[in-house]
Amino acid sequence: MIERSLADWLAYLERLHPSAIDMGLERSRAVAERLGLGKPAPLVITVTGTNGKGSTCAFLAALLQDQGRRVGVYSSPHLLRYNERVQIAGSEASDASLCEAFTAVEAARGEISLTYFEMGTLAAFWLFQRAQLDAVVLEVGLGGRLDAVNLIDADLALVTSIGLDHAEWLGDTRESVAFEKAGIFRAGTPALCGDPQPPQPLLDQAALLAAPLYLRGRDYDLGVDARCWSWGGVDAQGKELRLERLPLLDLPMENAALALQAFALLGLPWQAERIAAALTQTRVTGRLDRRAVNWRGKPLTLLLDVGHNPHAAGYLAQRLAARPATGERLAVFGLLADKDLAGVVAPLLGEIAHWAVTSLPTARSRPVAELEAHLHNCAARVSAYADVQSALLAQCERASAGDEILLFGSFYCVAEALDWLARHATGDVQDGFAG
Numbered sequence: 001m002i003e004r005s006l007a008d009w010l011a012y013l014e015r016l017h018p019s020a021i022d023m024g025l026e027r028s029r030a031v032a033e034r035l036g037l038g039k040p041a042p043l044v045i046t047v048t049g050t051n052g053k054g055s056t057c058a059f060l061a062a063l064l065q066d067q068g069r070r071v072g073v074y075s076s077p078h079l080l081r082y083n084e085r086v087q088i089a090g091s092e093a094s095d096a097s098l099c100e101a102f103t104a105v106e107a108a109r110g111e112i113s114l115t116y117f118e119m120g121t122l123a124a125f126w127l128f129q130r131a132q133l134d135a136v137v138l139e140v141g142l143g144g145r146l147d148a149v150n151l152i153d154a155d156l157a158l159v160t161s162i163g164l165d166h167a168e169w170l171g172d173t174r175e176s177v178a179f180e181k182a183g184i185f186r187a188g189t190p191a192l193c194g195d196p197q198p199p200q201p202l203l204d205q206a207a208l209l210a211a212p213l214y215l216r217g218r219d220y221d222l223g224v225d226a227r228c229w230s231w232g233g234v235d236a237q238g239k240e241l242r243l244e245r246l247p248l249l250d251l252p253m254e255n256a257a258l259a260l261q262a263f264a265l266l267g268l269p270w271q272a273e274r275i276a277a278a279l280t281q282t283r284v285t286g287r288l289d290r291r292a293v294n295w296r297g298k299p300l301t302l303l304l305d306v307g308h309n310p311h312a313a314g315y316l317a318q319r320l321a322a323r324p325a326t327g328e329r330l331a332v333f334g335l336l337a338d339k340d341l342a343g344v345v346a347p348l349l350g351e352i353a354h355w356a357v358t359s360l361p362t363a364r365s366r367p368v369a370e371l372e373a374h375l376h377n378c379a380a381r382v383s384a385y386a387d388v389q390s391a392l393l394a395q396c397e398r399a400s401a402g403d404e405i406l407l408f409g410s411f412y413c414v415a416e417a418l419d420w421l422a423r424h425a426t427g428d429v430q431d432g433f434a435g
């Protein structure tokens with residue numbers, strides 16, 4: 001048999017199933033049984049939500065790793081390399097290990113057709129089961145109830161936030177979204193929700209399953225001021241815990257607070273200084289990701305954020321308003337066709353002095369003419385470009401020293417910017433960032 005490279009495997013997976021998304025657990029469950037896949041680690045934490053999944057998973061992994069635990073993390077989508085999706089003990093899975101896992105899943109699936117995501121999820125479980133891990137943190141890809149990640153019965157189930165996105169799959173109300181996300185809850189197993197106003201179906205599902213439910217604003221909460229933040233919650237026995245004067249974080253502190261409440265339920269050592277250090281050191285590429293750069297002698301700041309729905313845009317606007325730029329703030333913006341353009345743009349209109357709109361490198365991209373027309377109608381200053389890198393170059397030229405350039409609207413937008421920065425680092429970009 002001819003061995004496939006990782007690139008060959010990924011190309012094969014993209015054409016393996018007739019549709020990119022095919023919700024349901026039956027196919028994945030059958031293949032998992034053939035592979036002999038069970039619980040991938042003694043502790044499994046599943047995380048879903050409209051926004052905030054990635055940073056919550058990162059905070060959880062950091063807290064567990066600080067306790068000396070070997071942790072696996074499964075997340076999606078990736079930005080530059082597929083390997084980003086599967087992390088084992090702090091390192092990305094290698095090409096060789098991923099190829100081995102895909103080979104095993106392919107051999108087991110037989111006549112069963114699987115989507116790209118389902119193949120990747122089963123491959124991750126296969127790798128985790130062989131890695132002798134202490135804990136696994138699993139990010140749900142879409143929804144919860146019918147997502148392949150939900151094959152695993154988790155010890156803790158977290159819902160970060162509940163907003164409108166992927167309406168064709170999850171419905172067009174917060175109630176329908178909440179029902180789908182509460183599908184990761186299990187009978188008698190702790191469930192946590194970081195949304196300050198969880199819709200009734202989520203509460204009903206927890207009650208139906210007799211799942212102990214920990215809610216933000218009732219069982220735990222956070223307070224933030226200009227210099228620090230604090231947290232209060234409970235352990236598994238109901239004893240109150242507090243952390244005071246924590247350093248402010250670049251990532252959403254709401255997600256850190258949710259991760260802290262999950263950590264508090266595990267009975268691990270509660271050491272304030274170590275906990276604060278683990279949270280402060282947590283980084284997630286492309287999420288409130290600030291980069292200081294120098295463009296032809298001009299000091300600039302790049303802020304990369306993958307936010308792509310109204311809930312994420314509103315949160316981003318709040319963070320920007322709380323930290324005004326020293327100069328003007330410019331934007332590079334692209335959006336997929338199925339996203340809410342008006343809902344994403346509206347919260348940020350008052351924060352952006354000039355928009356550079358662009359197509360994204362996918363057939364799913366919203367046409368740049370639509371982005372430009374919408375922003376013109378909003379009385380915004382806007383220019384249109386064929387691709388992300390052209391838009392970024394133009395904004396660098398337009399910016400003055402001390403200005404900030406926000407790149408947001410899609411994983412594709414941030415990935416293109418990261419690719420450009422990486423190629424500059426290897427000398428492939430002329431007249432790029434220096435210093």
